[in-house]
Amino acid sequence: MKLAYWMYSGPAHIGTLRIASSFKNVHAIMHGPLGDDYFNVMASMLERKRDFTPITTSVVDRNVLARGSQEKVVNNITRKDKEELPNLIILTPTCTSSILQEDLNNFCYRAALETKSDILLADVNHYRVTELQAADRTLEQIINFYLKKSNKLTQKKTVFPSVNIIGSFNLAFHNQHDISELKQLFSNLDIKINEIIPEGNSVKNLKNLTKAWFNFIPYREIGYSTGTFLKKKYNMPYIDITPIGIIEIAKCIKSIQQILNEMGHLINYDKFIDKQTRFISQSAWFSRSIDCQNLIGKRAVVFGDATHAIGITKILVQELGVDVIWCGTYCKSDKIWFINQLKTINLKIKPIITDDHNLIGNLIAEVTPEAIFGTQMERHVGKRLNIPCGVISAPVHIQNFPLSYRPFLGYEGANQISDLIYNSFTLGMEDHLLEIFGGHDTTNILTNSLSTNSSLEWTEETQKELQKIPGFVRSKIKRNIEKFAIEHNLKKITLEIMYAAKEANS
Amino acid sequence: MTKKNQQLSIKCETGNYHTFCPISCVAWLYQKIEDSFFLVIGTKTCGYFLQNALGVMIFAEPRYAMAELEEGDISAQLNDYQELKRLCLQIKKDRRPSVIFWIGTCTTEIIKMDLEGIAQKLENEIQVPLVVARANGLDYAFTQGEDTVLASLVQKYKVKNLNLKKQLKPQENKLILFGSLPNSVVNQLDLELKNQGVNVTGWIPAKHYTELPELVEKTFVCGVNPYLSRTATTLMRRRKCTLISAPFPIGPDGTRLWIEKICSVFNIQPQGLEKRETEIWKSLEEYTNLIYGKSVFFMGDNLLEISLARFLIKCGMIVYEIGIPYLDNRYQNAELLLLEQTCYEKNIMIPQIVEKPDNYNQIERIRALKPDLVITGMAHANPLEARGISTKWSVEFTFAQIHGFSNAKDILELITRPLRRNKEFEVRGWNQFSTKL
Numbered sequence: 001m002k003l004a005y006w007m008y009s010g011p012a013h014i015g016t017l018r019i020a021s022s023f024k025n026v027h028a029i030m031h032g033p034l035g036d037d038y039f040n041v042m043a044s045m046l047e048r049k050r051d052f053t054p055i056t057t058s059v060v061d062r063n064v065l066a067r068g069s070q071e072k073v074v075n076n077i078t079r080k081d082k083e084e085l086p087n088l089i090i091l092t093p094t095c096t097s098s099i100l101q102e103d104l105n106n107f108c109y110r111a112a113l114e115t116k117s118d119i120l121l122a123d124v125n126h127y128r129v130t131e132l133q134a135a136d137r138t139l140e141q142i143i144n145f146y147l148k149k150s151n152k153l154t155q156k157k158t159v160f161p162s163v164n165i166i167g168s169f170n171l172a173f174h175n176q177h178d179i180s181e182l183k184q185l186f187s188n189l190d191i192k193i194n195e196i197i198p199e200g201n202s203v204k205n206l207k208n209l210t211k212a213w214f215n216f217i218p219y220r221e222i223g224y225s226t227g228t229f230l231k232k233k234y235n236m237p238y239i240d241i242t243p244i245g246i247i248e249i250a251k252c253i254k255s256i257q258q259i260l261n262e263m264g265h266l267i268n269y270d271k272f273i274d275k276q277t278r279f280i281s282q283s284a285w286f287s288r289s290i291d292c293q294n295l296i297g298k299r300a301v302v303f304g305d306a307t308h309a310i311g312i313t314k315i316l317v318q319e320l321g322v323d324v325i326w327c328g329t330y331c332k333s334d335k336i337w338f339i340n341q342l343k344t345i346n347l348k349i350k351p352i353i354t355d356d357h358n359l360i361g362n363l364i365a366e367v368t369p370e371a372i373f374g375t376q377m378e379r380h381v382g383k384r385l386n387i388p389c390g391v392i393s394a395p396v397h398i399q400n401f402p403l404s405y406r407p408f409l410g411y412e413g414a415n416q417i418s419d420l421i422y423n424s425f426t427l428g429m430e431d432h433l434l435e436i437f438g439g440h441d442t443t444n445i446l447t448n449s450l451s452t453n454s455s456l457e458w459t460e461e462t463q464k465e466l467q468k469i470p471g472f473v474r475s476k477i478k479r480n481i482e483k484f485a486i487e488h489n490l491k492k493i494t495l496e497i498m499y500a501a502k503e504a505n506s
Numbered sequence: 507m508t509k510k511n512q513q514l515s516i517k518c519e520t521g522n523y524h525t526f527c528p529i530s531c532v533a534w535l536y537q538k539i540e541d542s543f544f545l546v547i548g549t550k551t552c553g554y555f556l557q558n559a560l561g562v563m564i565f566a567e568p569r570y571a572m573a574e575l576e577e578g579d580i581s582a583q584l585n586d587y588q589e590l591k592r593l594c595l596q597i598k599k600d601r602r603p604s605v606i607f608w609i610g611t612c613t614t615e616i617i618k619m620d621l622e623g624i625a626q627k628l629e630n631e632i633q634v635p636l637v638v639a640r641a642n643g644l645d646y647a648f649t650q651g652e653d654t655v656l657a658s659l660v661q662k663y664k665v666k667n668l669n670l671k672k673q674l675k676p677q678e679n680k681l682i683l684f685g686s687l688p689n690s691v692v693n694q695l696d697l698e699l700k701n702q703g704v705n706v707t708g709w710i711p712a713k714h715y716t717e718l719p720e721l722v723e724k725t726f727v728c729g730v731n732p733y734l735s736r737t738a739t740t741l742m743r744r745r746k747c748t749l750i751s752a753p754f755p756i757g758p759d760g761t762r763l764w765i766e767k768i769c770s771v772f773n774i775q776p777q778g779l780e781k782r783e784t785e786i787w788k789s790l791e792e793y794t795n796l797i798y799g800k801s802v803f804f805m806g807d808n809l810l811e812i813s814l815a816r817f818l819i820k821c822g823m824i825v826y827e828i829g830i831p832y833l834d835n836r837y838q839n840a841e842l843l844l845l846e847q848t849c850y851e852k853n854i855m856i857p858q859i860v861e862k863p864d865n866y867n868q869i870e871r872i873r874a875l876k877p878d879l880v881i882t883g884m885a886h887a888n889p890l891e892a893r894g895i896s897t898k899w900s901v902e903f904t905f906a907q908i909h910g911f912s913n914a915k916d917i918l919e920l921i922t923r924p925l926r927r928n929k930e931f932e933v934r935g936w937n938q939f940s941t942k943l
Contacts, residue, residue: 011549
């Protein structure tokens with residue numbers, strides 16, 4: 001047993017559900033108890049989804065414990081098949097159902113005899129893999145299933161260079177914006193987009209995957225298994241360099257160039273990269289500008305998923321001259337890759353591989369950097385320690401699903417990240433200067449204008465009650481109650497009077 | 507359209523509906539019982555739910571945590587007793603709570619972890635009282651979590667006080683109220699009763715575990731929330747208390763009848779209640795005018811539905827359907843009678859009550875009925891809004907202050923929020939936001 005109240009990545013079934021619900025016309029049926037369908041709330045709230053999340057639960061209750069759930073699961077699958085006419089139904093086990101050890105595969109087989117849709121059982125072990133690993137696996141499982149199923153799979157490539165983007169999915173950090181940015185980038189490079197999976201795509205299109213010249217995997221966590229699978233089985237080359245920051249974007253484009261050249265399409269992107277870097281994007285010039293000199297030697301720490309932690313660290317160190325003391329990730333399964341990446345940046349950066357938020361909190365307190373780049377948890381640690389924090393990775397809150405265009409990838413992404421980093425540090429500086437010079441002199445003015453010179457007596461319990469009222473409205477409510485007391489010729493304010501005043505004012 | 511002989515009818519569907527897991531009760535109970543610590547013994551799934559559902563609370567060093575079960579715990583390679591002892595000693599050292607609540611989950615049920623047995627032995631060893639509540643999704647929905655915790659609490663401190671209290675006489679004129687409410691609402695209800703000459707002896711739960719009221723045979727007890735049927739049963743059967751069955755103090759109508767019922771038990775003629783109720787209704791006019799004749803559909807997820815529907819009907823709304831996870835006819839008897847009576851008085855149809863609803867079927871009915879307002883969980887709210895149907899999140903009713911005379915306004919504030927917004931939006935003609943219909 002482990003004592004915990006916060007985790008960086010969720011349980012395995014969340015990963016499976018994220019992939020399933022990203023596809024169009026795929027329905028997931030969770031095998032779990034009442035209340036395990038919290039994913040629907042997140043999809044509907046965080047992403048402000050307009051449509052009903054295509055996920056239902058086959059509820060595990062006492063009856064199921066007593067009789068087994070075969071009948072129920074099969075009924076639920078066939079019912080959804082008729083109601084929603086999906087192309088694919090994925091039966092998703094939860095931690096509860098995995099202890100029951102029922103033969104879910106057999107249920108799928110039984111149900112498939114009666115359904116028009118394909119039926120799959122998500123193949124993930126709840127106690128061994130995290131949300132991200134499960135998502136990665138489920139995507140590979142679906143791709144594998146549909147490529148196998150398709151008997152007239154074409155080996156013919158498209159006429160012009162084309163790419164599959166693997167790694168567009170829901171509830172991911174700034175993903176929608178990243179994908180738009182990638183589309184823009186490929187269009188500039190004159191490369192056609194073959195398929196983008198899984199978000200918004202249909203499983204019927206998966207048979208087209210092999211037509212692309214190569215695969216592009218922007219994120220380390222989800223899509224990598226699919227990329228390596230397609231390489232192994234269909235000999236499709238892939239690129240897994242995340243285009244975060246000017247330097248990495250250039251690297252990424254150069255390896256695309258290499259792949260295309262090897263495939264006989266001679267092309268040179270050097271001029272494009274140079275033009276974008278120096279004149280279209282602002283971030284290279286920004287890091288040369290005078291303002292940015294102030295960042296040199298500033299101390300920062302970075303924590304997040306493997307992709308973003310490495311990406312941001314590269315920008316901080318290589319593009320802005322910031323001193324990254326340590327860089328960590330909670331993606332424990334990717335430890336070796338992570339450490340190797342850090343070595344290529346700077347040997348002095350200490351790698352931290354943990355999913356214990358307390359440890360990270362302590363490490364931040366120990367170093368007291370000038371800025372933190374991390375998840376929502378690190379933002380809150382920063383608040384407590386008075387250190388500014390830029391949020392660069394999931395897990396995130398609703399404010400990290402912005403309405404406006406905020407990619408992290410590509411040239412516009414580089415602009416966005418530069419702003420984020422710069423704003424984090426200047427806010428810290430401003431704060432620091434304010435402290436040195438005694439702060440903005442507004443506190444006295446405020447309290448003077450708010451105080452009431454009344455001689456009313458507040459009993460101890462009413463004072464306590466008053467403290468429970470949120471600070472920003474407290475003085476207003478206090479004034480209203482006192483006004484009420486004065487109007488009624490009362491000298492002492494009791495609980496009864498407080499409530500009477502509340503009623504009278506409402 | 508209403509006939510005198512119209513009967514309440516209760517339909518039962520498939521139970522495929524969205525609700526919060528009952529472990530969510532730790533969110534408000536740890537704040538209520540200030541010297542407590544809640545340990546949820548479950549998996550990552552439970553932790554993920556709490557982390558996301560409770561949002562910012564997580565960052566305030568809450569007095570709750572997960573005892574996250576790992577593969578070794580499931581396959582019994584690790585010893586439950588030793589593991590729990592290790593964690594509880596750590597909690598004792600770091601937080602010094604007066605009591606630790608263990609919240610059993612689906613997983614502890616399925617692997618049959620003997621939490622009650624372990625707790626009994628362990629509390630002597632670590633010298634901290636342990637209360638075990640099985641608030642799991644196999645058996646319960648959302649607010650019923652509080653019910654399991656309070657029921658265990660009632661059972662628990664009986665054992666502790668047994669010897670001391672044996673000599674005490676039955677206490678017939680003592681009143682204990684049960685149900686967790688914010689302290690200011692507790693004070694308000696206490697005052698309402700005090701004004702009628704009824705002194706509330708204590709509350710379950712109290713602000714501190716150490717301040718729980720004495721429970722002696724024949725003590726009068728009364729519930730303030732509709733989801734506390736196990737607690738009520740435990741008080742009656744285990745502690746031989748006398749339950750006062752009344753509608754719940756939600757809305758001015760419910761509050762008045764609740765007070766009247768309590769007064770009648772103590773042979774007190776209530777004073778000025780009618781006037782007080784009328785005044786409250788008058789102060790609500792601005793809101794009731796807005797909702798008069800509008801229709802509402804409860805999808806059902808927190809067991810407050812019957813009381814809220816009854817209040818809204820009294821306000822002049824038409825209720826199409828009352829979905830509810832679980833309905834205890836006996837515990838909610840007075841509330842159901844009041845619902846019937848209110849419908850009769852307002853001359854409208856008694857709404858269909860649907861226990862264990864099926865959300866898919868409900869959405870079909872919503873499409874057909876096109877109610878003015880759907881009270882629903884967050885999983886359905888945005889998709890319904892995108893289809894031009896106004897919604898109110900049901901969860902807000904659990905966390906807002908809705909009890910007593912003066913909080914009736916807060917209920918209507920919540921109910922009318924989407925309707926007031928609609929007034930602004932109507933002219934713009936953007937009602938449909940969904941690509942699929």
